[in-house]
Amino acid sequence: MKKTVCELFAGVGGFRCGLNNIRNIDDTKKDEKWDTVWFSQWEPADKKTQWAHDCYVNRFGTNLDLKGNDTTNNDINTVDKNDVPDHNLLVGGFPCQDYSVASSLATSKGLEGKKGVLWWDIRDMLEAKKAPFVLLENVDRLLKSPASQRGRDFGIILACFRDLGYSVEWRVINAAEYGYQQRRRRTFIFAYRDDTKYANRINSECNYNKSFGLELHRASAGKIIYENGFFAKSFPINVEDSKKIKITELPDGIGELSEKFSFLFENTGVMKDGVVYTAKTTPSYDGKQITLGDIIEDGDIPEQFFVPEERLYYTSPHVNHSDETLGRLSPEARKTWQYLKGAKKLPRKASNGHEYIFSEGPISMIDEYDKPARTMLTSEGGFSRTTHIVRDKKTQRIRLLTPIEMERIQGFPSDWTKECLVNGEKVEMPLNKRRFMMGNALVVNLISQMEPQLSEIFDAE
Template structure:
C-alpha cells in the first residue's frame, strides 16, 4: 500500500516531521510518507497565516484534483470530493463540544454546529474512506463535556463505527516514555474492518464477533496489552481482564448526544460498536530526556532575560502574598514572583457573594533534571504556565528561547524561524514561534509509532 497522507489541522507539520523522521532543517532526504494534501487555516490570523506559511516554506504546497491550492482555506468550506486520494489521514484537531442535534436519531445527514471541527474530519472520512486514521487531541477529550462525561468521545467513536472502522486509543504522556515534556495527549488509531491489518489483529487476539462476551473480554484485553497498535508502540504493564469496562454505543448519534454517559479510561478499543476500556500504566525503563538536556549552552540573546525588577518585588524567599486587607501596588503585582506565588485575594461573585480566592505557589525556576512541563500557546507571555529557567552560561534568569521550545516538542532547531509569505522569505516573530510550539504535538511520539505504521502498510495489498 502506498504511504500517502492527508494532514488536517496541520499546524507547522508535526505529523509530517514525525512520519519522515526529520531531525534537522538541513535534512533534505526524500520523504518516505508522501503528503498529498494538507490543511492549515487559523481564523484568528487576520494578516499573516504564520503556521501555513512556515509549513509551505518547509515543504511547499499541495494542489487538489482541479489543480487549485486550497490548503489555506477554511476546512469547513473545502470540497472534500476534490481532495487527492490517500491511505492515511492524520490530524491534531482542536478539542471542542461535539454535540449534535438531538432531534436527529440516525447518523447519516447529521450536521455539526459550525466551527466544530470534528465534523470536517468526519466529512473527509465519509468522502475519502482512508484505510487508516491517526488523530491527536488533548487528554480531556475522553472525559468531555463536564456535564455529560464521555459524550464527545462516544460521538467520535460512533462516527467511525458507522464508516466501518475499528478504533484503538491511548492517552500518552511523552515524559513517561523518556521524552522531554510532560505532555499528556489522546491518540486515536482507526483502521477499516476490511484491511489485512484488522484481519491479522483479529487472528492474533482470537477475536470473533459472534463469541460470548467473556471471550471478547479476553480478546480485547490481549489487544490492548500485547497485540494492538499502541500496545506494540508503547508497552504497558499487564492488567487483569476483569478490570475491563464495557459498554455498547447507541445506534444513533442523536440518541448518543442526548443521553450517553460513560467513563472512558486511558486505553481502549471500539469494535463492532462495543467499547472495551481500562486504565494502563506505561512500561518504560530507558533513559529520560530532561529540560536541561535541550537547553542552550552558548550565548543567548538578551531579549530573553528577565530584568530583576520584573522578577522579584521583595526578597526571593517570599513565595506567597495576602491581599485580603489591601492590594499590593501594581508594580509588585506585575512581577513573576507575584504571578507564580501563592495568593489570597478578596473576590465577589456575580450574585454579590464575597469570598476569598486562594491559589498555591508553583516553582519560579523550572528544574533542569526533569522533563519540561506541558507547554501552552501562552509560553513566553506573562503567565503562570510560562517556563522560567536559569541560563546555563551566565546563571541569569530568563524565558525559553524559540529554539528551546522547538526542542521541547521534538522539532528540529530553528524549524519555525522562517516563513514564505507572498513569495518572500521572512522571519517568524519569536512570540509566534513559541505559540506554534505550544499548539503542536510531541514529534517524538509519531516517530515512535512510524515503524509499526510502515510495517502495517507494507503488509497491505
C-alpha cells in the same frame, strides 16, 4: 500499500516531521518515506498572514487538489473533500470542541453538529476518501468532555467511526513517561477500516469474533489493549488482568447518544462493532529521560529574553506565598514572577455579590533542569503562571525560553519556525507567533515512535 498521507489541521507539520523522522532542516531535502499528497492549515485568527501554513510551505512546498487548485490554505469547512487526492493514512491534531448533534440519524445528511466544529470535517473526509488508516491527536480532556455529560463527545467520535466501518484504539500518552523532554498528556486515536488485512490479523491474533458475547470479548480486548494492539506495541504498558476492563455499548443513533450517553472512558481502550472496552493503564518504560537541561541553549542569548531584576522578586527570594486577606499588595509587587507563581490568598466578590477567598498553590518559579519541561501552552512567553523561566547556563541570569528551545521541547528541528514563505518571499516569523505555533503543536518524537509500527502495518497490506 503505498504510504500516502493527508494531514489535516497541519500546523507547522508535526505529523509529517514525525513520520519522516525529520531531525534537522536539511532532512526536508531528502526523499520522504511517507508521501504527503495533501494537507490543510487555516487559522481564522490570522487575518493578514497565515503564519503556520506559510511555515509549512516554506519547509515542504504545497500540494494541489485533484482539480489542480491549491486549497491547502482554505477553511476546511469549504473544501470539497472529493477533490482531495486519495490517501491511505489520514492524520491530524483537531481541536477539542462541543461535538453535540441535533439529529437522531446516523448518516452524514442527518448530522447537524455545531457549525465550525472540525470533527465533522474529519468525518466527511473519511466518508469521501475512505482512508484505510487514521491517526489523530487531541487534548487529554477529550475523553471526559463535556463536564455536564462526561464522555459524550468521545462517544460521538467512536460512533462516527463505527458507522463508517472502522475499529478504534486510543491511548492517553504523557511524552515524559516514555523518556521525552516534555510532560505533555495527549489523547491519540488510531482507527482502521474493518476490511483491512490489519483488522483481520488483529481479530485473529486476539481471538475476536463479533458473534461472541460481550464478556467473551473482554479477554480479546485485553490482548489488544495490553499486548497486540497498535499502542501496546508502540508504547508498552504494564499488563493487568483483563477483568479490570470496563465494557459499554454505544447507542445506535448518534442523536440519541448526544442526548443521553455518558461514560467514564479510561486512558486506554478499543472500540469494535460499537462496543467499547476501556481500562486504566500505566507506562512500562525504564530507559533514558531527556530533561529540560538537555535541550537548553548554552551560548549567548539575546538580551530581550532576560527578565529585568525588578520583575523577579518583590520580597525575599525564599518567599513563595502571599496572603492578601491581610492587605493588598502594591501593583508593582503583583507584576513580579515571584507573586505570579507563588501561592495566593485574596478576597474576591462574585457577580451576585457573594464574597469569598480565592486561593491557589505555588509552582516552581524557575524551571528545573533535571526534569522534563512542563506542558507548553500557546501563552508561552507571556506573563503567565504557565510560562517557563529558566536560569541561563552561561550567565546564570533568569530568562524566558528562546524559540529554538521551544522547538526542541516539541521535538522539532532547531529554527523550524524561523522563516515562512509569504507570497513567494521568505519572511521571518514574529516571536509571538513562533511561541504560539509551538504551544499548539504535538510532541514530534511520539509520532516518530509510532512510525515503525505504522510502516509494518502498511508493508503487510
